[in-house]
Amino acid sequence: MNILIKTEILISALQNVISVIDKSFTKPILSNFMIQTLENEGEQGMVEFSATDYELSIIERIPAQIKTSGSICINAKRVFDITREFRAEEIHIRSTEQLWVQITCGASELRLPSVEVGLYPQPKIEELNQQLKISALDLAQCIDLTLFASQTNESRRNLMGVALSMTEDQRTRWQATDGHRLAQVIQPVEEMNFGEVTEIILPRKALMEIRKVCDLMGEMVDITFDERVAQFSGNRIHFKTRLIEGKFPNCDPIIPKDNDLRATIHRENLIHSLRIVSAISTEKLRPVKLNLEANQLKLESEKTEFGEASDEFTVNYDGKPFEIGFNTRYLLDVLNVMKSEEILMEFKNSMSPSVIREPNNDIFLSVLMPLRTEW
Amino acid sequence: MNILIKTEILISALQNVISVIDKSFTKPILSNFMIQTLENEGEQGMVEFSATDYELSIIERIPAQIKTSGSICINAKRVFDITREFRAEEIHIRSTEQLWVQITCGASELRLPSVEVGLYPQPKIEELNQQLKISALDLAQCIDLTLFASQTNESRRNLMGVALSMTEDQRTRWQATDGHRLAQVIQPVEEMNFGEVTEIILPRKALMEIRKVCDLMGEMVDITFDERVAQFSGNRIHFKTRLIEGKFPNCDPIIPKDNDLRATIHRENLIHSLRIVSAISTEKLRPVKLNLEANQLKLESEKTEFGEASDEFTVNYDGKPFEIGFNTRYLLDVLNVMKSEEILMEFKNSMSPSVIREPNNDIFLSVLMPLRTEW
Numbered sequence: 001m002n003i004l005i006k007t008e009i010l011i012s013a014l015q016n017v018i019s020v021i022d023k024s025f026t027k028p029i030l031s032n033f034m035i036q037t038l039e040n041e042g043e044q045g046m047v048e049f050s051a052t053d054y055e056l057s058i059i060e061r062i063p064a065q066i067k068t069s070g071s072i073c074i075n076a077k078r079v080f081d082i083t084r085e086f087r088a089e090e091i092h093i094r095s096t097e098q099l100w101v102q103i104t105c106g107a108s109e110l111r112l113p114s115v116e117v118g119l120y121p122q123p124k125i126e127e128l129n130q131q132l133k134i135s136a137l138d139l140a141q142c143i144d145l146t147l148f149a150s151q152t153n154e155s156r157r158n159l160m161g162v163a164l165s166m167t168e169d170q171r172t173r174w175q176a177t178d179g180h181r182l183a184q185v186i187q188p189v190e191e192m193n194f195g196e197v198t199e200i201i202l203p204r205k206a207l208m209e210i211r212k213v214c215d216l217m218g219e220m221v222d223i224t225f226d227e228r229v230a231q232f233s234g235n236r237i238h239f240k241t242r243l244i245e246g247k248f249p250n251c252d253p254i255i256p257k258d259n260d261l262r263a264t265i266h267r268e269n270l271i272h273s274l275r276i277v278s279a280i281s282t283e284k285l286r287p288v289k290l291n292l293e294a295n296q297l298k299l300e301s302e303k304t305e306f307g308e309a310s311d312e313f314t315v316n317y318d319g320k321p322f323e324i325g326f327n328t329r330y331l332l333d334v335l336n337v338m339k340s341e342e343i344l345m346e347f348k349n350s351m352s353p354s355v356i357r358e359p360n361n362d363i364f365l366s367v368l369m370p371l372r373t374e375w
Numbered sequence: 376m377n378i379l380i381k382t383e384i385l386i387s388a389l390q391n392v393i394s395v396i397d398k399s400f401t402k403p404i405l406s407n408f409m410i411q412t413l414e415n416e417g418e419q420g421m422v423e424f425s426a427t428d429y430e431l432s433i434i435e436r437i438p439a440q441i442k443t444s445g446s447i448c449i450n451a452k453r454v455f456d457i458t459r460e461f462r463a464e465e466i467h468i469r470s471t472e473q474l475w476v477q478i479t480c481g482a483s484e485l486r487l488p489s490v491e492v493g494l495y496p497q498p499k500i501e502e503l504n505q506q507l508k509i510s511a512l513d514l515a516q517c518i519d520l521t522l523f524a525s526q527t528n529e530s531r532r533n534l535m536g537v538a539l540s541m542t543e544d545q546r547t548r549w550q551a552t553d554g555h556r557l558a559q560v561i562q563p564v565e566e567m568n569f570g571e572v573t574e575i576i577l578p579r580k581a582l583m584e585i586r587k588v589c590d591l592m593g594e595m596v597d598i599t600f601d602e603r604v605a606q607f608s609g610n611r612i613h614f615k616t617r618l619i620e621g622k623f624p625n626c627d628p629i630i631p632k633d634n635d636l637r638a639t640i641h642r643e644n645l646i647h648s649l650r651i652v653s654a655i656s657t658e659k660l661r662p663v664k665l666n667l668e669a670n671q672l673k674l675e676s677e678k679t680e681f682g683e684a685s686d687e688f689t690v691n692y693d694g695k696p697f698e699i700g701f702n703t704r705y706l707l708d709v710l711n712v713m714k715s716e717e718i719l720m721e722f723k724n725s726m727s728p729s730v731i732r733e734p735n736n737d738i739f740l741s742v743l744m745p746l747r748t749e750w
Contacts, residue, residue, distance in 0.1 A: 078681075082654040085647045100682075108651050112682040272460045276483050279457040306453075307475075307487040 001070030036071035057123030149183035158246035206241035259346035286328035325373030376445030411446035432498030524558035533621035581616035634721035639691035700748030
């Protein structure tokens with residue numbers, strides 16, 4: 001292999017590759033990535049970078065001047081560390097004798113060992129029947145508004161991601177829950193064909209990495225999937241992730257339909273108040289009590305040896321006086337991913353799940369289980 | 376105690392206090408800080424914040440409206456976390472029954488436990504005979520240009536800081552070394568009286584914290600000291616640090632006087648080249664060989680199983696062809712704190728210490744021991 005690549009293109013491509021590379025070093029082969037020249041009709045003048053940690057893979061195509069075609073497999077971190085120091089415009093990469101790779105840029109010359117290409121589990125883009133097309137902006141929003149509610153520990157693997165399915169009226173549904181809270185986005189998309197795969201569970205890590213590069217994926221992202229894997233493709237970047245096996249619970253029954261106590265609350269005010277009131281707590285989840293009466297919200301901490309705290313501010317509420325407890329962390333998690341200036345909270349009673357929405361954004365809702373307060 | 380303080384003043388004062396607070400939690404009392412109203416002539420309308428980790432102390436005076444004088448000792452991190460969420464302009468702090476402290480700001484109300492004032496090792500500003508006055512900008516530069524060379528591990532405690540002494544021609548000398556390298560600044564100052572204390576060793580941690588707030592200390596900083604402690608005072612902020620006991624080695628004999636092979640090198644170019652060439656090394660100190668000949672500097676890594684690397688660029692050098700080895704990390708450390716566009720390197724031979732200077736800044740020099748290269 002013998003290719004010339006523009007330095008800035010190489011650096012930005014490697015940034016994405018690096019984020020997928022396995023950081024645990026338990027499988028040394030996974031610290032490498034592949035560079036392969038493409039030969040098919042319409043792909044000339046392109047090389048493919050690919051990397052995988054077995055769960056998540058990235059495949060990127062970038063333009064290059066190809067002098068001799070071929071492929072190499074080489075340490076990703078080392079090539080990235082070197083490349084980002086280069087100041088000349090073009091980088092020359094060629095394989096030489098006995099798996100050595102020569103990298104030159106301006107007067108800089110490096111000789112690095114590479115790995116036998118056949119040893120690397122090179123990821124490949126697959127033709128998959130199920131497919132949908134979503135704008136990159138909508139995809140970013142679907143991830144932001146659901147991922148926070150997914151489970152982070154391994155006790156229930158089927159909750160460690162976001163479930164993607166189709167609603168009866170042909171929109172996509174994105175759902176995540178950890179048993180204490182639920183987040184859901186119902187997102188219309190341009191094209192959609194779920195075929196016989198009615199639901200897939202996308203893993204946390206894949207969605208976090210995809211979210212990071214959403215703005216590099218162009219205007220539209222193509223998602224293709226079957227019952228094993230999903231692929232996210234846009235602007236020559238392809239992510240491929242294994243899906244979480246198992247069944248996602250049916251969350252419809254826990255979404256309250258008749259919560260008729262409604263308060264409209266300034267989102268930033270609530271965030272500040274929650275942080276103030278929870279600051280005296282040493283517990284991880286920091287219980288807080290919300291006290292609603294005519295156009296007034298009062299927050300109160302538990303009284304402990306570390307003190308007590310309260311705060312109050314004006315809200316829009318004309319229901320009956322009412323109090324309910326929550327975990328501050330769960331409340332802050334959802335408030336921090338929301339974007340609207342005000343939020344709508346809908347309660348039934350202090351024992352039933354509450355709903356949090358954006359007033360002018362029907363597609364999102366979050367359900368939060370209350371906490372029994374004894375103060 | 377019953378006082379009113381402007382929120383923004385309190386937040387910025389607490390930011391400094393927090394940096395001194397002991398993070399190890401081995402001595403719980405040190406997670407607190409003191410607030411004390413001042414009563415002396417000329418100090419009315421001021422409160423004093425103070426905190427210590429036994430080695431380093433901070434004493435800050437800030438304006439407040441004092442309704443009842445007194446003092447409290449309270450958890451610093453908790454008060455800071457609460458305070459920075461407040462949005463109203465003024466914060467009301469008052470002690471109530473049984474060591475409880477009431478903090479209110481707008482509608483926010485908190486009740487926090489405090490600690491018996493007498494239990495806290497409250498730091499006090501002392502009258503000390505030895506003294507010097509330095510501009511805050513010069514002080515920042517003296518710290519930046521020396522601290523990097525001090526020893527970080529505890530094997531030789533007397534090297535774990537910067538030695539401050541007086542030169543024969545009445546300037547201050549700042550020196551640090553870890554045995555592999557030396558950094559020295561000779562800084563003229565406005566006033567100076569070393570009295571009988573000819574040299575003090577300022578600990579790393581104190582200098583790092585002082586460096587962070589140099590730009591808050593006003594134009595001039597007063598340094599006062601005796602053989603046990605030093606105090607840095609400016610703009611109502613006082614740092615007090617214990618000094619490192621022991622004798623700092625006499626470094627004059629290792630500062631080369633007759634290094635006549637001189638190269639003028641573009642600093643950023645050298646930094647980039649060092650990073651490129653050292654990227655293939657897995658050793659911590661990353662050996663590199665510098666090859667000088669007529670107006671050309673070539674850098675070469677060792678050849679290892681991880682590869683080999685070289686780079687070269689134009690420099691200003693008209694001496695004889697010459698090669699010398701260094702640890703890349705030590706070279707980068709000094710290059711990264713220097714500010715000049717070009718640097719001057721002075722060599723004698725490949726076995727003798729080299730000197731690194733800024734061409735237009737006589738007050739600074741760094742000495743670096745070479746590394747024997749066998750490639």
